[in-house]
Amino acid sequence: MRFKPDMKWSDVTPKADFLNRRQLISGAAALAAGGVAGQIAAREAWHPADGEGLELNSFEDISNYNNFYEFGTGKGDPAQYAGALTTKPWTVKIDGMVDRPGDYDLDDLLSGIATEERIYRFRCVEAWSMVIPWTGFELNRVLDRVGVQPSARYVAFETLVRPEEMIGQRRNTLDWPYREGLRLDEAMNPLTIIATGLYDEPLPNQNGAPLRLVVPWKYGFKSIKSIVRITLTEDEPPTSWNMQNPGEYGFYSNVNPEVDHPRWSQATERRIGDGLFARRRPTLMFNGYGDYVGDLYAGMDLAEFY
């Protein structure tokens, strides 16, 4: 395997190509009016590569194929219904073992934090995958800002509950709010980001606007969307899928081709957008990010802590 820690856009998809694609999608006018790129501090995208599978999924693929049960269980439901979600104003409660707890207005919380692009593989536990150009920043920037106390060991996250706007929440598909969590060292790892954008544009609602977690070496359901609460805790926090079915979903949920899920073999995956007859790809340990995160689990039995 060949790792390139600082892949650039140009290494992945010729810029002209994806601009063309974007023009087709949103129309040239939107691009001309945008000037979004100017606000982005770092152009280089951190994409540890394995020599193949670098082709980005299109904006349409990424924004029309979502698991976001707050808007329904169909893959197309979020794109259809998430438009109803109000994302401004947005408040994030940060509490627990932090020096400066409080209800933070999102703009205040993120002021002065520069965004950068991160091109990550995204691997769903359902054994499909994409390659996604996120815009965001490292979660540790926010955690540093609020001051994590020494006794904190975990970070818990919660998604908004607003059934008036999130029609999937009118049914008890899951025990709302959606909850996720990370160990503190996982949360502080430079690969762990808060994404606020996609393809240089604000995050579409169906992808978890206005802010979501992205943890590229874990199955997609760990990357919780539309976050309204971040809590630093001493104990491992409850997480939604683990609560729903503890035999199937563990707290760690690291991408691991050797540890099977009761429903889906995790040895291979289908890359969305590859076409009807595309071959399955072998799934990589830690989704290909082992060089960056393998140390976090040194000495742990990953079959036990799945």
Next chain:
Amino acid sequence: MNANMLNTALRKVPGWLVYTLGALPFAWLVVQLFTGGLGVDPVKALEHRLGEIGLQFLIAGLAVTPLRRLTGVNLLKHRRAIGLLGFFYVFAHLLVWLVLDIQLLWGQIWADILKRPYITIGMLAFVLMVPLAITSNNASLRRIGAAAWRRLHRLTYAVVLLGAVHFVMVVKGWQVEPFIYLGIIVALLLLRIRVSVLKQAWVRVRGESRKRVI
């Protein structure tokens, strides 16, 4: 129009027309498959739609008898076509899984069938359907004999139940739709039990009253 007139009309509907109408959803799926109508992940969409339509045909087949008992409408002539169409869609569902989804990775396929209960159950339902599909013709009916044939085809009840359980298990979280399917199937099966139990009870009661008369 009363049930008798409707039945006369239904009897005149030729078998080929039922098969043709039943194949239309398949044709529509193929058209959508090659025109981008199945969305971002056409493989999964196709797989799920075929399974769903298959289950709908099987439920329709299961409804023929209760429909006749409750309303007098007789679709018995077309039940074979309905059942075979159900088999066809379930088989297509299986083929899409094998070829396009899991792509004939036999190691993974066997592991899935043995280790994943929803796939085990789905496979079992399919295997049980095979003898029913093979014997769904007049020659087989004559060779086996009507009574034995009918007994064999009671496997349908198990097949449809297993199909619905497969659906309930394949979805994540608590979703309503598969439970609606399961509920309809259980209701249709209960209707049969109830009618037959009532019949037996009636026969018993009548027998006893005759005895008293004697």
